[in-house]
Amino acid sequence: MFSNNTQNKYLIFSNKEKITRNREKANKRYIESAASYEKCVKDCFLNAEEELMVVKCYENCLKQFFVHFNPKNEPVPKEVKGTAFHFYKRFFIVSSVMDYHPREIMLTCIYLACKICDYAVSIDMFVRSIGGDPRLMKFIILDQEIEVLYRLGFRLHISLPHRCIEEYMTQIRDQANLEKPEKLYYPINRFLGSMWFTDICLLYSPTLIALAAVMQGVSRCRENIDHFVNHNLLGCLPENKKKDVLLIVRDIRSTVTKSGSPPKI
Numbered sequence: 419m420f421s422n423n424t425q426n427k428y429l430i431f432s433n434k435e436k437i438t439r440n441r442e443k444a445n446k447r448y449i450e451s452a453a454s455y456e457k458c459v460k461d462c463f464l465n466a467e468e469e470l471m472v473v474k475c476y477e478n479c480l481k482q483f484f485v486h487f488n489p490k491n492e493p494v495p496k497e498v499k500g501t502a503f504h505f506y507k508r509f510f511i512v513s514s515v516m517d518y519h520p521r522e523i524m525l526t527c528i529y530l531a532c533k534i535c536d537y538a539v540s541i542d543m544f545v546r547s548i549g550g551d552p553r554l555m556k557f558i559i560l561d562q563e564i565e566v567l568y569r570l571g572f573r574l575h576i577s578l579p580h581r582c583i584e585e586y587m588t589q590i591r592d593q594a595n596l597e598k599p600e601k602l603y604y605p606i607n608r609f610l611g612s613m614w615f616t617d618i619c620l621l622y623s624p625t626l627i628a629l630a631a632v633m634q635g636v637s638r639c640r641e642n643i644d645h646f647v648n649h650n651l652l653g654c655l656p657e658n659k660k661k662d663v664l665l666i667v668r669d670i671r672s673t674v675t676k677s678g679s680p681p682k683i
Contacts, residue, residue, distance in 0.1 A: 429508070444513055469516070473515060480528070489539050498537050500578040500579075502524075504576045505574075507619065529544050577624045583628045587602070589646075602636060612674050612675075613674045626667060630667045
């Protein structure tokens with residue numbers, strides 16, 4: 419359940435400091451590439467922390483986009499939303515907002531996520547949902563698409579917590595002594611919605627994030643499934659590994675619940 423896979427190997431960082439260092443490197447690369455600029459321009463350059471604030475502002479825009487984006491007159495699948503967030507976050511770990519406009523990258527990541535998740539939306543239908551000049555937006559998105567692919571290392575298939583949650587919920591229905599387990603979905607979905615505004619998806623596997631979401635949902639509903647988690651979900655693990663998993667889950671829950679709303683533009 420918690421073994422390593424391709425996503426863990428290539429898309430997950432071992433600690434928060436590595437993410438910070440990558441953002442600082444991206445910021446430094448851009449500033450060094452602009453060494454010939456006039457001093458008055460250089461004085462306006464952002465530092466890595468300021469860049470992150472801009473990135474987070476557009477994370478909120480990404481969330482709001484999906485509120486109104488329903489090209490098929492139905493909510494966009496969670497897989498598309500999660501994949502778009504994942505792409506956007508990864509892009510700006512290796513790139514600077516001074517080099518790429520976050521709104522353009524955000525829209526390109528959303529369009530790319532639709533394609534990767536087999537959510538059939540033509541480019542013409544997509545740009546009609548954006549507003550503005552459709553021809554210009556079509557050109558921008560198609561022009562940026564290959565750059566986004568390159569910056570993502572062409573690693574596009576993302577495992578998300580949602581599928582793992584369904585597996586856990588099936589086990590809870592069958593094995594846990596819990597009345598009306600469906601009531602967990604509301605707090606679970608709220609937890610996952612907040613999770614995308616943190617770096618949790620870049621630090622931990624989908625199975626661990628899903629377990630944290632389920633345990634947070636159980637806590638919010640004032641229920642207890644500790645025995646089920648320890649003996650059914652984690653029963654095959656040695657005691658020391660079990661403790662490690664529970665500590666990680668606690669850290670995920672703490673990080674997400676303490677995260678505030680992203681800044682707005």
